[in-house]
Amino acid sequence: MDNDNQISIETVYSLKDIAQLSGVSVATLSRYFNGQKVRRSTEEKIKEIVDKTGYTPSIAARFMRGRSTGVIGLIVPDISHPFFSMIAEGVMNEARDNGRLVLCGSSSGSREVEKRVIRQFSQSILDGLIYIPVGEAEDIPAIETFRNLPLVVAVRLNIFKNVPHVYHDGEKGGYLATKYLIQLGRTRIGFVASFWSPPCTNEELLEYTNAHLAGTFSSIHRFKGYLKALEEAGIPYDPKLVAVTTYSHQAGVDAATALIGRFTNCNGIIAMTQIVANGCVSRFKSQGYKVPEDLSVIIFDSNKQKADYAYTNVELSLVEMGQIAVRTLDNLIKGKKANDICIDVTLQVRETTSFLHPRENDETI
Amino acid sequence: MDNDNQISIETVYSLKDIAQLSGVSVATLSRYFNGQKVRRSTEEKIKEIVDKTGYTPSIAARFMRGRSTGVIGLIVPDISHPFFSMIAEGVMNEARDNGRLVLCGSSSGSREVEKRVIRQFSQSILDGLIYIPVGEAEDIPAIETFRNLPLVVAVRLNIFKNVPHVYHDGEKGGYLATKYLIQLGRTRIGFVASFWSPPCTNEELLEYTNAHLAGTFSSIHRFKGYLKALEEAGIPYDPKLVAVTTYSHQAGVDAATALIGRFTNCNGIIAMTQIVANGCVSRFKSQGYKVPEDLSVIIFDSNKQKADYAYTNVELSLVEMGQIAVRTLDNLIKGKKANDICIDVTLQVRETTSFLHPRENDETI
DNA sequence: TTGTATGCGTTATCAT
DNA sequence: ATGATAACGCATACAA
Numbered sequence A, B: 001m002d003n004d005n006q007i008s009i010e011t012v013y014s015l016k017d018i019a020q021l022s023g024v025s026v027a028t029l030s031r032y033f034n035g036q037k038v039r040r041s042t043e044e045k046i047k048e049i050v051d052k053t054g055y056t057p058s059i060a061a062r063f064m065r066g067r068s069t070g071v072i073g074l075i076v077p078d079i080s081h082p083f084f085s086m087i088a089e090g091v092m093n094e095a096r097d098n099g100r101l102v103l104c105g106s107s108s109g110s111r112e113v114e115k116r117v118i119r120q121f122s123q124s125i126l127d128g129l130i131y132i133p134v135g136e137a138e139d140i141p142a143i144e145t146f147r148n149l150p151l152v153v154a155v156r157l158n159i160f161k162n163v164p165h166v167y168h169d170g171e172k173g174g175y176l177a178t179k180y181l182i183q184l185g186r187t188r189i190g191f192v193a194s195f196w197s198p199p200c201t202n203e204e205l206l207e208y209t210n211a212h213l214a215g216t217f218s219s220i221h222r223f224k225g226y227l228k229a230l231e232e233a234g235i236p237y238d239p240k241l242v243a244v245t246t247y248s249h250q251a252g253v254d255a256a257t258a259l260i261g262r263f264t265n266c267n268g269i270i271a272m273t274q275i276v277a278n279g280c281v282s283r284f285k286s287q288g289y290k291v292p293e294d295l296s297v298i299i300f301d302s303n304k305q306k307a308d309y310a311y312t313n314v315e316l317s318l319v320e321m322g323q324i325a326v327r328t329l330d331n332l333i334k335g336k337k338a339n340d341i342c343i344d345v346t347l348q349v350r351e352t353t354s355f356l357h358p359r360e361n362d363e364t365i
Numbered sequence C: 001t002t003g004t005a006t007g008c009g010t011t012a013t014c015a016t
Numbered sequence D: 001a002t003g004a005t006a007a008c009g010c011a012t013a014c015a016a
Helices: A015-022 A026-033 A040-053 A059-064 A082-097 A111-122 A170-183 A218-233 A249-261 A274-286 A318-333 B015-022 B026-033 B040-053 B059-064 B082-097 B111-122 B170-183 B218-232 B249-261 B274-286 B318-333
Strands: A071-076 A101-106 A128-131 A151-154 A165-168 A189-194 A242-245 A268-271 A296-301 A312-315 A341-343 A346-348 B071-076 B101-106 B128-131 B151-154 B165-168 B189-194 B242-245 B268-271 B296-301 B312-315 B341-343 B346-348
Touching: A015 A026, A015 A040, A026 A040, A059 B059, A071 A082, A071 A111, A082 A101, A082 A318, A082 B082, A082 B101, A082 B111, A101 A111, A101 B082, A111 A128, A111 B082, A128 A318, A151 A318, A165 A170, A165 A318, A170 A189, A170 A218, A170 A268, A170 A296, A170 A312, A170 A346, A189 A218, A189 A249, A189 A274, A242 A249, A249 A268, A249 A274, A268 A274, A274 A296, A318 A341, B015 B026, B015 B040, B026 B040, B071 B082, B071 B111, B082 B101, B082 B318, B101 B111, B111 B128, B128 B318, B151 B318, B165 B170, B165 B318, B170 B189, B170 B218, B170 B268, B170 B296, B170 B312, B170 B346, B189 B218, B189 B249, B189 B274, B242 B249, B249 B268, B249 B274, B268 B274, B274 B296, B318 B341
Parallel strands: A071 A101, A071 A128, A128 A151, A151 A165, A165 A341, A189 A242, A189 A268, A268 A296, A296 A312, B071 B101, B071 B128, B128 B151, B151 B165, B165 B341, B189 B242, B189 B268, B268 B296, B296 B312
Antiparallel strands: A101 B101, A312 A346, B312 B346
């Protein structure tokens, strides 16, 4: 309100405008905005006008000249799923703090949609891309699809050669969970493996572990840890204790139904997500099981969002994964070499696990 | 593998390249790609080359010429929160199906961060912006901040004049929930109002309803419906039955503690989210309350992600809200006028509500 | 219907 | 250290 310049905050200014207003050439201005040194007095003049106008460079024009735009892409299978939205939070936070913007697309859980998103993205203005593939082994896009875009794969492994992958140590997670249940005196441990679209039956899971594309599934990695812990403890593997299912609440119910129907005397459960575990537990409860006494449960999850049960879980640090993915991509964009990053996991003991107190008659549950 | 052109799929092509390869001028090409009519034979030639090269227009150059980029912005308070990530899913789906891209930023629940995001966004290449403000009444950004960008506000009301808002009918939701609990014979209905940062105490809530910025809070709207239903039923309002708190699990626990501590003989609860309700319920349960018999609970939520309790809830259709926001923004971008859209809500009766069976001695709980 | 020429905001080259 | 100018890929006014 103090003085009424003819400079309006509504307008969008170009370098040329600023040059005119400040009496400094566009070339010098460009250099200034790109961090090069200018004379002290020049800087003063520029700063004044920039303050008045609120000028900021056009990222479109910048990109047209072949420079970086500060925009990175993020493709997730389903942004409404907390697992991915927490990673996205990490990506966006880290990106923002580095002055980057995030172009985000959700594949809605479908490879078909994912392809469309990738196509849209690769013709876009991105400096680089963080790609979380839909969890199906078939029909993975070819690396050429990404057209020389600096690329980081998150969550999943072994998707592309020579592309950095950021993932959790699933095998260690499966191992820790299983070992802990064994330490609690539980030897009938159910493993509920979740897939977006299950590639095999419970009978086939052990063999499928060695299949060509098996390395891309988180359930498989965790399953390997499960096997390792069993072997270490001298407990024979029983495929009846495996349920192969998907990622929904109903999937958990179905898995529990299967485990109960096979008379496995299951006294421990390892599930991939909280939603699935909720389904499992509700089914077991309706059969009279008590958690954690009769059935101890461990999940893989980030415990940020507290649920009804405080699940004992393998902590997955999802926000952190997003941040790491951005940093890795940054390195790639700057031309540095970037390697795969395996994020460590820890077991958080909460309320869904306890020592096994054997009943008089295990058969009659 | 059939014939070996000198056209490589790796290269990025410009209009000029396509002009050279097809023998059509850049102007005609430009017109063609913008949907104008060209001669049949010309179209054939263009199509052939486009197929071979995989050419797509540079959105940066397009934007520089003042045309639309197909990019819209989405600012959410916290993408890791399921409430917002489900809206984001709707936004991204609808945007994708319209050939648009979504630049997405998370404010991490802080007005300060939100300001930075807005600043980044408004100097960006957006055709328009969907803005979900952080839930604090203070320090709302000025409309000028958005620099003539077509703008749609989602979730919240009364943020800007002459800007379309897309929101749920919170008052109806509060009314439906309260009325239903009353129909179940419950007259001591606790209202757990959640805020990102509570602007008043439970004693002050009734008065705060008329405050300047109160219209921006979803809790307030729902509270109005609560009051209306009470009045209709001739039940006097009791501020002791109100708990003003935040959005976490712990907030729910605290709210329950307050309600219990005030000896309110609460037999119904209306909570804003599932997380909060979970906290509430766990606290009441530890005091011996049974859900739904002793305490019936209704929440506001989208029931997509099934929890342990199948909560009776006011269904919020969040994905749909995202879609509607995009369509509204589309209209705005096309120069059409767009009005506020109030999305209808319905009550979904599930397992956390039942008729009240009075105890012998209500005092001794 | 099609082509030519100009300008959008920026960076890079070259000269000063 | 700074300024003038060409070039980036596209859209459009204008000419053909």
